[in-house]
Amino acid sequence: MPPVETSARFRTGRIVLYLTLTAISLVMIVPFVWMLLTSVKTPGDIAAVPPRLFPTEWAFGNYADALRAAPFATYARNSFVIAASHTVLNVLIASMAGYALARLRFRGSSLIFLAFVGALMIPTYTKILPEFLIVRFMPLFGGNDITGQGGTGWLDTWWALIIPGAVSPFSVFLFRQFYLDLPVELEEAARLDGLSELGIYARIMTPLVKPAFITVALLTFEGSWNNFLWPLLVTKSDSLRVIQVGLSVFRTENDTQWAFLMAGTTLATVPMVVLFLIGQRYFVQGFATAGIK
Amino acid sequence: MEYTRRSVLTALGLGAVAAATGCSASSGNSQATADGPVEGEISLLTPLFEGSTGKDLLEGKLLPAFKQKNPNVTVKVDYTTYAALNEKITTSLAGGLMPDVVMLGVGWIPPFAHKKVLAPLPDDLAKRYEYEDRVLEPSRYDGKLYALPMVLDTRIVTYRKDLFAEAGIKAPPKDWAELREMSKELARSDSSGKLSRVGFDPFSIDLRQCWETFLFANDGNLFDDSGQQVKFNDDRGVEALQLFLDVIKDKSADYSFKSSAGQPTTLQQGRSAMMMSNNSLWVQLKKQSPELLKEDKVGAFILANKVPAMLQGGTMVARSASSKHAAAAQALVEFMGTPESILPTAEQRGSVPGVQDLRTSDYVKNNGFVKLALDNMSKARSEGGTAAWMEIREKIKTTLETAVVGKRTAKEAIDELANLSKEAISRL
Numbered sequence: 001m002p003p004v005e006t007s008a009r010f011r012t013g014r015i016v017l018y019l020t021l022t023a024i025s026l027v028m029i030v031p032f033v034w035m036l037l038t039s040v041k042t043p044g045d046i047a048a049v050p051p052r053l054f055p056t057e058w059a060f061g062n063y064a065d066a067l068r069a070a071p072f073a074t075y076a077r078n079s080f081v082i083a084a085s086h087t088v089l090n091v092l093i094a095s096m097a098g099y100a101l102a103r104l105r106f107r108g109s110s111l112i113f114l115a116f117v118g119a120l121m122i123p124t125y126t127k128i129l130p131e132f133l134i135v136r137f138m139p140l141f142g143g144n145d146i147t148g149q150g151g152t153g154w155l156d157t158w159w160a161l162i163i164p165g166a167v168s169p170f171s172v173f174l175f176r177q178f179y180l181d182l183p184v185e186l187e188e189a190a191r192l193d194g195l196s197e198l199g200i201y202a203r204i205m206t207p208l209v210k211p212a213f214i215t216v217a218l219l220t221f222e223g224s225w226n227n228f229l230w231p232l233l234v235t236k237s238d239s240l241r242v243i244q245v246g247l248s249v250f251r252t253e254n255d256t257q258w259a260f261l262m263a264g265t266t267l268a269t270v271p272m273v274v275l276f277l278i279g280q281r282y283f284v285q286g287f288a289t290a291g292i293k
Numbered sequence: 294m295e296y297t298r299r300s301v302l303t304a305l306g307l308g309a310v311a312a313a314t315g316c317s318a319s320s321g322n323s324q325a326t327a328d329g330p331v332e333g334e335i336s337l338l339t340p341l342f343e344g345s346t347g348k349d350l351l352e353g354k355l356l357p358a359f360k361q362k363n364p365n366v367t368v369k370v371d372y373t374t375y376a377a378l379n380e381k382i383t384t385s386l387a388g389g390l391m392p393d394v395v396m397l398g399v400g401w402i403p404p405f406a407h408k409k410v411l412a413p414l415p416d417d418l419a420k421r422y423e424y425e426d427r428v429l430e431p432s433r434y435d436g437k438l439y440a441l442p443m444v445l446d447t448r449i450v451t452y453r454k455d456l457f458a459e460a461g462i463k464a465p466p467k468d469w470a471e472l473r474e475m476s477k478e479l480a481r482s483d484s485s486g487k488l489s490r491v492g493f494d495p496f497s498i499d500l501r502q503c504w505e506t507f508l509f510a511n512d513g514n515l516f517d518d519s520g521q522q523v524k525f526n527d528d529r530g531v532e533a534l535q536l537f538l539d540v541i542k543d544k545s546a547d548y549s550f551k552s553s554a555g556q557p558t559t560l561q562q563g564r565s566a567m568m569m570s571n572n573s574l575w576v577q578l579k580k581q582s583p584e585l586l587k588e589d590k591v592g593a594f595i596l597a598n599k600v601p602a603m604l605q606g607g608t609m610v611a612r613s614a615s616s617k618h619a620a621a622a623q624a625l626v627e628f629m630g631t632p633e634s635i636l637p638t639a640e641q642r643g644s645v646p647g648v649q650d651l652r653t654s655d656y657v658k659n660n661g662f663v664k665l666a667l668d669n670m671s672k673a674r675s676e677g678g679t680a681a682w683m684e685i686r687e688k689i690k691t692t693l694e695t696a697v698v699g700k701r702t703a704k705e706a707i708d709e710l711a712n713l714s715k716e717a718i719s720r721l
Contacts, residue, residue: 047557047581069345128380129387136388152390229377233384236336236371252344253375254446254573254642256555260345 032269039063039262046258059259063267066250066260072267074239075246080271082161082231082242083224089166090220091213097167098175099201103187113176119169128233135160135234160234161242165224171216178212179205214282222272243268326619327412332365333618335393335625338382340375341443341608346641348372354637359628366621368394379683386410391613393622394629397440399431399606400677400686403520406434407680407721412614413437414626422632423649425670431677432609441630442647444639445607447572447666447673448498448506448596455590456490456566465567465594469510469536472567476545479566492545494565495537497552500697501689502604502676503569507533509602509674520679521718526711529599534696534703541697548697557581560591569596572662576643586661593665595672603666605673607647639663681717688713 038046039062041055066072100106101113135154138144143151154160182205190204206213228244235241247268250261276283342351356368371392373381378398382405385391391410405411419429419438432440452465460479466472476492483489495503505515513529516522524530540546550565552558558574559565561582570593578586585591595601610629616622628634632650639646640656645666651657657664666673679685689710696706 043580047561049557049562070348129384132384133388136390155388155390229380232373232377233380236369238372248374249343249345249348251374251555252347252642253340254554254571254644255344255577257344258555 035262035266035269038258039266041259043259062259062263066263066267069260070246070249071238072243072246072264075241075243076268078161078240079225079243079268081158082227083221085162086166086224087217087220089162090168090171091217093167094171094216095175095206095209095213096201097172098177099179099205101172102176102179103182103201103205104197116169116172120173128230131164131230132233135164155234156236156240158240161231161240165227165230168220171220174216175209175212178209182208211282211285214279218275218279218283221275225268225272327612327623329620330365331363331620331624333621334367334369335616335618335621336369336371337394337396337625338371338373338378338385338392339396340373340378340398341396341638341642342370343372343374344641350637350641355629355634358633359625362628363621363624366618366624368625389615391615393613393616393618394610394625395613396443396608396610396629398608399445399675400682402431402439402609402611403434403677403680404683405611406437406439410614411439412612412616412619412623413439414441414612414623418627418630421630424647425649425673427605427670427673427675428647431605431675434680440609440611441626443608443610443629443635444642444644445605445647445666445673446644447606448502448604449570449572449593449662449665450567450596451560451570451574451591451593451662452567453560453563453565453590454592455588456563460566465592467597469598473536473540473543473545476540476567477543480543480545482544488544488547488550490563491547491550491559491565492567493540494550494559494568495540495546496548496550496569496697497558497565498569498571499690500693501686502606504533504537504689504693505674505676506569506596506602506604507536507598509604510596510598510600512599514678515676516678520681523711523714523718526707531704531707534693534707537697538703561585570662572645572660572666573643575660575662593662595665595669601669601672603669603673605670605675607644609647679714679718680721681714684717684720685714688717 037053037055040058040060041062042057042059045052045055045057097116101109101116136152137148138153138159139146139148141151141159142153142155142157144153145151154163186204186208187200190200195204226244227242228248231240231242232245235245247261247264250257250264339351342348351370356370359368360366371381375398382391382395382397386408395411397405402411406413414437416438418441419432424442428442428445429438432438432442450465456479457463457465460475462475462478466475472493479490479492480488481490495507508515508525508530511529511533513527513533514524517524537546541548550559552562555577558568558570558577560568560570560574561578575586578591595603610626612619612622612626630647632646632648635646635648636651636654636656638644639651643660643663645663646654646657649667649670652667657667676682676686692706692710692713695701695709696703701709
């Protein structure tokens with residue numbers, strides 16, 4: 001085929017590709033733009049028929065009013081503490097578990113791996129009640145005796161918010177797949193050089209699976225930041241409530257304060273967007289690698 | 294069968310409730326009396342004050358007033374939404390930590406009273422104020438009073454007076470035949486034949502509550518008095534659902550013409566001429582489309598076919614049977630059931646006060662939909678009526694929807710729902 005024809009076909013292909021990607025990007029970004037614009041609209045503009053994209057009057061005060069409606073600084077702090085704790089614990093423990101399942105030979109490892117895969121298939125909502133009961137009857141906490149009776153266990157404490165969701169079987173599975181792909185020679189060379197197993201995990205193998213760490217960290221942070229039901233179920237005190245529960249003050253059975261809800265949601269979304277922008281290269285790489293396996 | 298978050302939790306939870314109420318060391322005396330000193334720290338679980346203005350009202354006005362009357366009682370509030378209330382109660386029960394005072398929806402008393410997790414209240418509380426019999430019905434189970442009504446939310450038909458006048462229609466429909474005819478006259482299509490305005494929008498409220506309103510207007514019932522027999526699967530129940538299919542077939546209604554709670558409704562937008570509504574629409578109109586009220590363009594009426602009927606939902610306040618401070622909990626229930634607590638609570642939500650004594654209040658007089666509802670409380674009917682209600686209610690909408698989207702006939706959907714309900718009742 002002549003080079004000119006190949007080049008023209010290539011160029012046409014690129015144009016179609018970019019047009020398609022632009023269209024998809026627009027579709028993806030429209031809800032965010034709508035959220036941003038709604039957050040600065042007055043109730044009249046929100047109810048306008050036909051709907052208007054831009055407000056006739058820019059109500060930036062919605063942000064201040066939304067922040068005044070509830071202790072959002074406390075909610076944001078709580079969400080951050082929980083999300084950061086989950087991220088650190090998940091990355092640390094799940095990577096160790098994934099490494100052990102991928103690289104160490106021990107009796108029952110296949111069975112344990114199968115158990116992790118099996119755990120992936122349990123629907124989240126069927127686990128809520130058993131987890132709640134474990135938290136509530138936790139021995140020697142919250143006034144409980146050794147049999148877990150007499151008090152409230154971990155309910156309405158940081159323990160209940162952090163421990164139950166700290167490590168996910170999906171993360172263990174993802175780390176295992178990454179560690180599995182590393183060449184065995186590296187591990188053997190390190191072992192011959194006298195490095196301990198912990199040293200091989202931390203200094204040799206882990207630096208090579210950075211995308212897995214970024215992927216798990218981002219997914220964990222995002223999941224924890226957006227969690228609504230579990231924090232609502234295990235807390236009573238306003239001082240322990242999280243940002244997603246806080247946002248519900250704008251949505252009651254009979255009314256939704258759309259402008260405030262959108263202003264609050266915009267603020268709650270910002271940390272996620274920033275985190276994604278920072279880690280997007282590794283994040284995409286992580287998914288691509290996991291997908292290939 | 295479709296599994297939803299709620300159905301899974303309800304199934305798991307109600308199974309655990311029996312064990313929790315029977316075995317938990319902390320559940321205490323299952324029918325603790327309210328004798329003894331009015332003191333202690335009690336917890337209140339509420340889906341009624343979860344909004345920002347609600348919190349200000351509860352913590353800034355109501356609870357301080359309660360504290361003044363009961364200085365030795367401290368109330369710890371656990372706010373939740375109606376969407377998560379069942380999960381909150383279910384997990385609390387399973388964990389043996391039922392809140393001392395809980396606010397529940399209409400229809401919720403029989404399931405929880407049946408499990409003995411609520412304490413009966415003295416019957417004279419039902420005579421303290423002027424209550425419509427229909428309003429107290431859902432507070433009772435097995436002949437005993439278990440809760441006091443706070444606020445009610447009724448389902449009425451709202452309509453655009455200007456669109457009626459434009460079509461030469463002088464009065465709202467008196468029965469379904471008229472409703473169907475008027476819907477046809479009021480519907481409009483654009484040049485391509487696509488609907489631009491529906492004559493009737495029954496789908497902007499929850500399909501379960503909408504169908505129940507039509508069932509009651511057709512003189513039907515959900516269950517028998519004992520709550521053991523399904524009654525909605527007769528002709529009256531099928532006709533109620535069939536009407537939705539008929540108006541869709543007439544091209545005077547469309548399932549895609551609906552608005553979510555809080556969004557400008559199809560009625561406000563002029564995309565429907567009649568719409569099934571919650572009475573709280575008045576407050577929404579005042580905020581979003583005040584000109585419609587100012588120019589008297591919106592009216593409301595009670596749905597009627599064989600009988601006039603209005604579905605009554607709402608929130609009631611009850612005391613836990615396992616409260617360690619039963620007297621304090623009962624004092625809070627009684628306080629929440631007074632007109633002084635009910636009026637501001639109804640006002641902040643645009644709801645109907647649960648006592649007739651407030652009929653002459655400025656709030657009721659100045660809210661057209663609330664006034665209409667309160668004047669017609671004798672026509673109110675409640676959902677529920679069986680101890681298996683929590684399980685059944687989750688299945689109604691999804692089952693009826695199959696008929697509305699054309700996957701089944703109305704009779705098939707109602708029969709399926711009846712079978713699911715019978716199974717749920719048989720498990721009691």
